[in-house]
Amino acid sequence: GIQVEQSPPDLILQEGANSTLRCNFSDSVNNLQWFHQNPWGQLINLFYIPSGTKQNGRLSATTVATERYSLLYISSSQTTDSGVYFCAVAAPTDKLIFGTGTRLQVFP
Amino acid sequence: KAGVTQTPRYLIKTRGQQVTLSCSPISGHRSVSWYQQTPGQGLQFLFEYFSETQRNKGNFPGRFSGRQFSNSRSEMNVSTLELGDSALYLCASSLDLDTQYFGPGTRLTVL
Numbered sequence: 001g002i003q004v005e006q007s008p009p010d011l012i013l014q015e016g017a018n019s020t021l022r023c024n025f026s027d028s029v030n031n032l033q034w035f036h037q038n039p040w041g042q043l044i045n046l047f048y049i050p051s052g053t054k055q056n057g058r059l060s061a062t063t064v065a066t067e068r069y070s071l072l073y074i075s076s077s078q079t080t081d082s083g084v085y086f087c088a089v090a091a092p093t094d095k096l097i098f099g100t101g102t103r104l105q106v107f108p
Numbered sequence: 109k110a111g112v113t114q115t116p117r118y119l120i121k122t123r124g125q126q127v128t129l130s131c132s133p134i135s136g137h138r139s140v141s142w143y144q145q146t147p148g149q150g151l152q153f154l155f156e157y158f159s160e161t162q163r164n165k166g167n168f169p170g171r172f173s174g175r176q177f178s179n180s181r182s183e184m185n186v187s188t189l190e191l192g193d194s195a196l197y198l199c200a201s202s203l204d205l206d207t208q209y210f211g212p213g214t215r216l217t218v219l
Binding site: 031033035040041042043044045048086088094095096097098100101 | 141143145150151152153156164166196198200206207208209210212213215
């Protein structure tokens with residue numbers, strides 16, 4: 001099955017800093033999503049981005065499908081950005097496979 | 109639109125019992141997927157239903173089962189509970205395996 005690797009596993013930032021999270025996957029996919037899991041366990045969809053670039057406020061994401069990786073950029077971090085960021089991928093009509101996540105802590 | 113709802117939010121059971129969890133998808137969504145999240149194994153796919161049919165299944169024992177009703181609501185059942193079944197169970201809905209929207213989860217503790 002498809003393997004998903006995320007890096008770094010942990011990230012500690014001061015408020016206002018920028019960061020880049022990476023997701024590598026082992027096979028062709030037609031579905032790639034980034035999620036943020038808050039401290040209460042709620043998974044929030046950030047981007048559906050099987051290819052290309054999208055931006056939503058301070059967050060943006062880029063997927064280079066031909067090279068099998070995706071990047072999530074967080075600019076001007078805030079303490080509310082803390083939590084775990086997951087990348088998940090799927091082949092056509094197949095199940096979503098999650099990476100192990102990047103745990104982000106933002107300190108004031 | 110209302111989001112994905114899951115009930116109950118918290119559950120405590122003892123080994124050997126069975127449990128049923130419920131998920132109501134976003135109105136209009138026909139696909140419902142279930143995931144188990146544990147500290148050791150991370151987020152693992154259980155199964156996915158689309159229009160009342162199981163379309164995908166993960167690598168879980170037969171004690172884990174599910175179903176979907178005609179109104180797209182879904183239930184999952186775990187029989188003969190084991191300590192290792194303690195986890196956060198998450199349900200997600202989508203139009204058709206595209207953008208998935210997750211519910212708040214059911215936290216199951218097996219004693």
